[in-house]
Amino acid sequence: MQVTEKKHAQEAHDDHGHGHELAHHFVSVEQQHDAGNLGMWMFLTTEVLFFGGLFAAYTIYRYKFEKVFEQASNILDPMLGAINTIVLIFSSVTMAFAVRSAQQGKSKAIVAWLGATIVFGALFLGIKYGEWKHDAHLHVFPTSDFNWTWAREKHAEGEHGHGHDSHGPELKGFVFNSPVVPANYIESDSRNPEAKQAKLFFFLYFSMTSLHALHMIIGFGVMAVIMVYAWYGYYTPHYYVPVESVGLYWHFVDLVWIFLFPLLYLLGAHLGAGH
Amino acid sequence: MSLHPPAKAWTYWANFLALCVLTVVTWLTARMDLGALSTPVALGIAVIKAALVVLFFMHVWESTPLTKLVIGMSLFMLTVLLTFLFTDYATRNYDVLPSDHAAAVSGKH
Incomplete structure (x- = not known):
């Protein structure tokens, strides 16, 4: 009896004639698509609040320590921030075309566009790595190694075109082997309450940008899986929710950066060089 | 037949161009000293860019x-988070850093 029921269910399932395209608990491919899409937006809602907490912390400390936050932001290079913004927006365009290819049922094109998205995402992270290397040189990582006196002095030297370290610190394991800060700088920092405020800016800067970078790296993994499925023609114009969902995720990562760029990089841009 | 007819390719490129232009505009306005207006201008441009990404990409x-509705709710919840947090901070005298506390105790604040 049980066996017969099972067999019957199997036949009913196959009657849809869509293979994997339509799961049997959905009425139509449209309903299935809208449900999947809604689920992804629900997830993105939690992501909005996840990053929202960090944006809230940033806002409070920024109003509390307005002057120092502007000076700390001035240490960052708005040119690199702007280039990275455009690189990331471009990766959103390639992602949009990946989803478009899925809607058109062009499997190999999905693979190509996702590949391009990963390449531009990696370019973004490469530029970020260069920035972090410079940050290590300036001693602005918010650890016990942080030194605001040193950072401002080295930054001013760099802006005036001399004293810039052409080699810079190299990555050794998980840390950069940046030069040791002389004792008189540490002494100067301990007497300066602004050093702690600047450290707070860099704590927020590294938390937000590294959480953002982590999202990108997770995105690379998801895209890689989807590329394999797409290569074997798993997605059709009736079933492409996974491609669309990774697209929504990637555009969300882009959205976060759109807000991070002015708040972190442009806050002190009006101060000009050497501040 | 597809679930959703794909958008015209040029709309994505037009959106990309608009986003690039706005990125340059926000950088240029940030270099000028707009005083109290600088944050509203920067955030205003960021909101326009975000809207372009959300609506078209x-x-x-x-x-x-x-x-x-779900997107509206997420923005509403974010507004609740920020509004109540900021009203709390704005109406209480928090010691944000230990150094503030030390300054307040020694009467230098």
Whole structure:
């Protein structure tokens, strides 16, 4: 009896004639698509609040320590921030075309566009790595190694075109082997309450940008899986929710950066060089 | 037949161009000292850029009313988070850093 029921269910399932395209608990491919899409937006809602907490912390400390936050932001290079913004927006365009290819049922094109998205995402992270290397040189990582006196002095030297370290610190394991800060700088920092405020800016800067970078790296993994499925023609114009969902995720990562760029990089841009 | 007819390719390129222009505009306005206006201008441009991404790259322009409701709710919840947090900070005298506390105790604040 049980066996017969099972067999019957199997036949009913196959009657849809869509293979994997339509799961049997959905009425139509449209309903299935809208449900999947809604689920992804629900997830993105939690992501909005996840990053929202960090944006809230940033806002409070920024109003509390307005002057120092502007000076700390001035240490960052708005040119690199702007280039990275455009690189990331471009990766959103390639992602949009990946989803478009899925809607058109062009499997190999999905693979190509996702590949391009990963390449531009990696370019973004490469530029970020260069920035972090410079940050290590300036001693602005918010650890016990942080030194605001040193950072401002080295930054001013760099802006005036001399004293810039052409080699810079190299990555050794998980840390950069940046030069040791002389004792008189540490002494100067301990007497300066602004050093702690600047450290707070860099704590927020590294938390937000590294959480953002982590999202990108997770995105690379998801895209890689989807590329394999797409290569074997798993997605059709009736079933492409996974491609669309990774697209929504990637555009969300882009959205976060759109807000991070002015708040972190442009806050002190009006101060000009050497501040 | 497809679930959703794909958008015209040029709309994505036009959106990309608009986003690039706005990125340059926000950088140029940030270099000028706009005083109190600098943050509203920077955030205003960021909101326009975000809207372009959400509406056209994320296809919210043509999404279902339920999806739009979820997005509206997420923005509402974010507003609740920020509004109540900021009113709390604005109406209380918090010691944000230990150094502030030390300054307040020694009467230098």
